[in-house]
Amino acid sequence: xxxxxxxxxxxxxxxxxxxxxxxxxxxxxxxxxxxxxxxxxxxxxxxxxxxxxxxxxxxxxxxxxxxxxxxxxxxxxxxxxxxxxxxxxxxxxxxxxxxxxxxxxxxxxxxxxxxxxxxxxxxxxxxxxxxxxxxxxxxxxxxxxxxxxxxxxxxxxxxxxxxxxxxxxxxxxxxxxxxxxxxxxx
Amino acid sequence: xxxxxxxxxxxxxxxxxxxxxxxxxxxxxxxxxxxxxxxxxxxxxxxxxxxxxxxxxxxxxxxxxxxxxxxxxxxxxxxxxxxxxxxxxxxxxxxxxxxxxxxxxxxxxxxxxxxxxxxxxxxxxxxxxxxxxxxxxxxxxxxxxxxxxxxxxxxxxxxxxxxxxxxxxxxxxxxxxxxxxxxxxxxxxxxxxxxxxxxxxxxxxxxxxxxxxxxxxxxxxxxxxxxxxxxxxxxxxxxxxxxxxxxxxxxxxxxxxxxxxxxxxxxxxxxxxxxxxxxxxxxxxxxxxxxxxxxxxxxxxxxxxxxxxxxxxxxxxxxxxxxxxxxxxxxxxxxxxxxxxxxxxxxxxxxxxxxxxxxxxxxxxxxxxxxxxxxxxxxxxxxxxxxxxxxxxxxxxxxxxxxxxxxxxxxxxxxxxxxxxxxxxxxxxxxxxxxxxxxxxxxxxxxxxxxxxxxxxxxxxxxxxxxxxxxxxxxxxxxxxxxxxxxxxxxxxxxxxxxxxxxxxxxxxxxxxxxxxxxxxxxxxxxxxxxxxxxxxxxxxxxxxxxxxxxxxxxxxxxxxxxxxxxxxxxxxxxxxxxxxx
Numbered sequence: 001x002x003x004x005x006x007x008x009x010x011x012x013x014x015x016x017x018x019x020x021x022x023x024x025x026x027x028x029x030x031x032x033x034x035x036x037x038x039x040x041x042x043x044x045x046x047x048x049x050x051x052x053x054x055x056x057x058x059x060x061x062x063x064x065x066x067x068x069x070x071x072x073x074x075x076x077x078x079x080x081x082x083x084x085x086x087x088x089x090x091x092x093x094x095x096x097x098x099x100x101x102x103x104x105x106x107x108x109x110x111x112x113x114x115x116x117x118x119x120x121x122x123x124x125x126x127x128x129x130x131x132x133x134x135x136x137x138x139x140x141x142x143x144x145x146x147x148x149x150x151x152x153x154x155x156x157x158x159x160x161x162x163x164x165x166x167x168x169x170x171x172x173x174x175x176x177x178x179x180x181x182x183x184x185x186x
Numbered sequence: 187x188x189x190x191x192x193x194x195x196x197x198x199x200x201x202x203x204x205x206x207x208x209x210x211x212x213x214x215x216x217x218x219x220x221x222x223x224x225x226x227x228x229x230x231x232x233x234x235x236x237x238x239x240x241x242x243x244x245x246x247x248x249x250x251x252x253x254x255x256x257x258x259x260x261x262x263x264x265x266x267x268x269x270x271x272x273x274x275x276x277x278x279x280x281x282x283x284x285x286x287x288x289x290x291x292x293x294x295x296x297x298x299x300x301x302x303x304x305x306x307x308x309x310x311x312x313x314x315x316x317x318x319x320x321x322x323x324x325x326x327x328x329x330x331x332x333x334x335x336x337x338x339x340x341x342x343x344x345x346x347x348x349x350x351x352x353x354x355x356x357x358x359x360x361x362x363x364x365x366x367x368x369x370x371x372x373x374x375x376x377x378x379x380x381x382x383x384x385x386x387x388x389x390x391x392x393x394x395x396x397x398x399x400x401x402x403x404x405x406x407x408x409x410x411x412x413x414x415x416x417x418x419x420x421x422x423x424x425x426x427x428x429x430x431x432x433x434x435x436x437x438x439x440x441x442x443x444x445x446x447x448x449x450x451x452x453x454x455x456x457x458x459x460x461x462x463x464x465x466x467x468x469x470x471x472x473x474x475x476x477x478x479x480x481x482x483x484x485x486x487x488x489x490x491x492x493x494x495x496x497x498x499x500x501x502x503x504x505x506x507x508x509x510x511x512x513x514x515x516x517x518x519x520x521x522x523x524x525x526x527x528x529x530x531x532x533x534x535x536x537x538x539x540x541x542x543x544x545x546x547x548x549x550x551x552x553x554x555x556x557x558x559x560x561x562x563x564x565x566x567x568x569x570x571x572x573x574x575x576x577x578x579x580x581x582x583x584x585x586x587x588x589x590x591x592x593x594x595x596x597x598x599x600x601x602x603x604x605x606x607x608x609x610x611x612x613x614x615x616x617x618x619x620x621x622x623x624x625x626x627x628x629x630x631x632x633x634x635x636x637x638x639x640x641x642x643x644x645x646x647x648x649x650x651x652x653x654x655x656x657x658x659x660x661x662x663x664x665x666x667x668x669x670x671x672x673x674x675x676x677x678x679x680x681x682x683x684x685x686x687x688x689x690x691x692x693x694x695x696x697x698x699x700x701x702x703x704x705x706x707x708x709x710x711x712x713x714x715x716x717x718x719x720x721x722x723x724x725x726x727x728x729x730x731x732x733x734x735x736x737x738x739x740x741x742x743x744x745x746x747x748x749x750x751x752x753x754x755x756x757x758x759x760x761x762x763x764x765x766x767x768x
Contacts, residue, residue, distance in 0.1 A: 022681075
């Protein structure tokens with residue numbers, strides 16, 4: 001059997017067996033089902049196999065399932081999306097004074113759908129080589145950038161220019177910080 | 187729009203209009219939904235309705251309210267309604283137990299203190315997990331995402347508004363059809379479920395689809411992320427249940443609905459609760475380092491902001507700590523006033539264990555809601571009452587005081603996260619939402635107490651305004667009363683909780699994060715819900731594969747949001763209709 005499949009499959013099958021054993025109804029006046037030893041044994045086996053599973057390199061689907069986001073396109077796409085996102089926001093910031101708010105909103109929506117969504121979608125691949133502390137900081141900074149971009153979209157839609165420009169500046173600063181964290185981790 | 191139409195004044199966020207509208211609509215919706223919960227046995231989320239009301243009243247031509255202002259209005263209203271929902275599933279139980287002479291008379295004040303303490307605890311215990319759930323794990327929170335779509339619909343362009351409206355119309359029409367009973371077809375469509383057995387498959391496979399647009403839409407929003415939930419249900423009902431039957435573990439006289447009910451109530455549901463508890467404990471242990479890292483970055487950002495004279499984006503940790511201590515004092519007061527002849531150390535222990543359990547239960551409910559939009563609140567309340575009864579030597583009123591606190595708190599935790607997700611998607615600063623939930627959710631508890639007392643007294647001088655054989659059967663409270671009687675007879679399925687808990691810890695420890703919570707929830711819920719949700723997940727994956735990620739985000743999200751809102755709208759309309767005597 002393929003080594004990559006053995007540990008996950010074995011873990012899940014052992015856990016299924018454990019749940020099966022635990023599901024047995026109690027006999028009259030018993031406190032535990034007579035399958036409790038089997039249940040604990042299966043949990044122990046599952047625990048051991050799980051350690052093997054955690055030790056091997058994780059396919060991207062495992063993380064994408066838990067986070068509800070997919071990361072199939074790899075780090076290159078993410079890094080490029082981050083760069084493009086920063087460039088586009090910089091250009092928008094420079095030109096915003098001469099633009100109407102509907103045009104700014106249109107640009108923000110374009111940046112959101114063209115660059116930010118793919119960046120978030122594949123963010124796991126960017127943070128793959130980071131330790132837990134670096135990853136926590138990286139994801140928090142990325143989320144802060146997204147929050148400011150979302151705010152800019154809301155305030156532009158509400159026709160408040162000053163607030164929109166401030167939010168664009170904040171989003172830009174956050175994404176530059178993300179880029180710096182990324183550079184520092186490599 | 188031309189630049190001349192731009193607004194020059196400061197951006198509108200927390201205004202008195204948003205505050206007043208949030209409180210008033212929260213109270214009105216709370217009253218309607220309490221009545222509805224006593225009649226039908228389930229609560230309805232008020233976030234989407236409050237956002238729609240705000241859209242009409244705040245963003246109308248005269249006031250020109252903003253997206254963030256409406257987000258704050260909706261946050262206030264939802265906090266008030268959710269706190270009330272926690273009370274309505276627990277407080278009526280005391281009246282029912284009193285009327286059948288299981289307990290004597292009781293004072294409402296300690297119970298009210300417990301409810302208010304629970305509202306505070308639910309907020310302060312979940313706030314530190316915001317970064318993990320929303321920014322790091324990026325859980326979907328389907329209702330939160332749907333509400334953000336409503337809030338931004340004015341700015342998002344006409345195409346998305348049209349899709350939202352289509353979804354809403356389909357969801358509302360479908361729910362109306364179900365309510366009308368026109369779709370009922372004995373043996374095929376009953377109790378909002380479409381049977382898939384066609385008389386061929388055995389009943390214990392529970393092959394049925396729950397015909398809820400909201401459930402299907404939640405699956406559409408989750409996509410691949412929801413698959414473990416679906417597979418958990420498949421493992422429970424298509425592997426474990428048939429095995430139990432074929433291994434002759436069950437009484438052979440059980441058949442059809444009775445057999446399914448036995449498998450569900452005696453094995454899968456308690457096992458699911460155990461898996462949820464074990465998984466939540468493991469999730470806390472595993473994610474502690476990453477939460478610490480995120481909190482460090484917050485502390486650093488706060489320090490930098492202060493140095494630059496800027497405002498903080500998060501509520502102060504000192505305020506959280508004060509809230510925690512204040513709420514624990516209220517819980518202690520509630521237990522101390524209601525427990526008769528119980529030593530002080532046991533009351534202190536019950537307060538501490540109750541608070542710790544509340545943190546775990548809040549995490550379970552918030553994470554389950556974030557992944558699937560479905561809350562295992564009743565299961566958590568059941569465990570809370572059993573735990574407190576054990577700690578307080580079988581004191582029913584004291585245990586239910588703790589049950590009220592925990593029920594309110596876990597609901598509040600899930601609602602807080604939903605609203606923070608909405609806030610994130612529209613660019614609101616978390617601080618404002620956190621502060622509002624912290625300071626206003628107690629209103630929902632007070633209103634719920636007043637309404638429930640009034641309804642009970644409405645039954646005559648001896649009470650009896652709700653309960654079995656009345657026009658308000660209070661099904662959840664009746665079920666909890668049965669559980670309390672089972673606890674008194676020591677019939678709690680402790681073996682399933684413990685063995686499930688151990689398995690849940692390993693499940694959550696696998697590299698597929700959130701697996702334990704999802705599998706536990708799938709075992710806890712009826713399979714029809716899991717199947718419909720799974721169908722939504724598979725549909726999203728298929729559409730994304732054919733049309734691409736951008737299409738799935740741009741088209742499916744507003745349609746799914748519309749389906750959720752449509753069903754919720756009809757649910758609230760139904761509650762008001764029942765209040766009017768319908």
